[in-house]
Amino acid sequence: MFKDNLLNIKLREAKRKWNYQLHRQIPKDKILKYSNYQSYLESEDWKNKKNLIINKSCFICNTKEHLEAHHFTYKRLYKEKKDDLTYLCRRCHQRLHDSVKILREKGIIKKKKFDTRNIAKRLKIEYE
Numbered sequence: 001m002f003k004d005n006l007l008n009i010k011l012r013e014a015k016r017k018w019n020y021q022l023h024r025q026i027p028k029d030k031i032l033k034y035s036n037y038q039s040y041l042e043s044e045d046w047k048n049k050k051n052l053i054i055n056k057s058c059f060i061c062n063t064k065e066h067l068e069a070h071h072f073t074y075k076r077l078y079k080e081k082k083d084d085l086t087y088l089c090r091r092c093h094q095r096l097h098d099s100v101k102i103l104r105e106k107g108i109i110k111k112k113k114f115d116t117r118n119i120a121k122r123l124k125i126e127y128e
Contacts, residue, residue, distance in 0.1 A: 033078075034078070037077075040077075040078065045078075046069075049069075049080055049085065050069045050085070052082050052085070053069065053082065053085050053086060053087055054082065055086065055087060056087065057087065058087060058088050058089040058092050059086040059087060059088055059092070059120055059124065060088060060089075060092040060095075060096070060120060060123050060124045060127050061089060061091075061092055061124075061127050063089045065089060066089050066090040066091075067087040067088070067089055068087065068088055068089070068090060068093050069085055069086075069087060070085065070086050070087065070088045070093055070096070070116075070120075071084060071085060071116075072084050072085070072086060072115055072116050072117045072120070073113060073114070073115040073116070073117075074113050075113050075115075086120070088120075092123065092127075095123060096116060096119060096120055096123060099119050099123065100114070100116055100119060103119070
């Protein structure tokens with residue numbers, strides 16, 4: 001139980017740092033509408049965009065439980081296209097972000113706004 005609480009604290013701290021870094025890259029005209037990334041995720045705009053996602057199962061493992069919307073890329077943040085978004089189950093979503101973190105630490109990914117589509121496809125192949 002202690003490990004779970006510590007993990008949750010670390011995940012929240014990492015998410016807070018990520019939101020701060022992402023917020024710094026948002027054009028000023030968009031910041032006026034949403035005070036931060038989290039407020040965007042809680043908005044009606046985001047809920048409507050999530051409804052546009054065609055596949056209502058995890059992109060990697062095809063489960064329909066514990067789904068979370070995932071941005072393949074943040075290049076068009078607030079103006080996402082349907083192809084920029086997918087659903088991932090909580091487990092696969094964490095695996096994908098962990099993979100990106102490792103690739104960044106190894107210096108393989110250098111761009112801040114990186115498209116995670118290919119990593120998700122590779123995880124899907126590994127899952128099958």
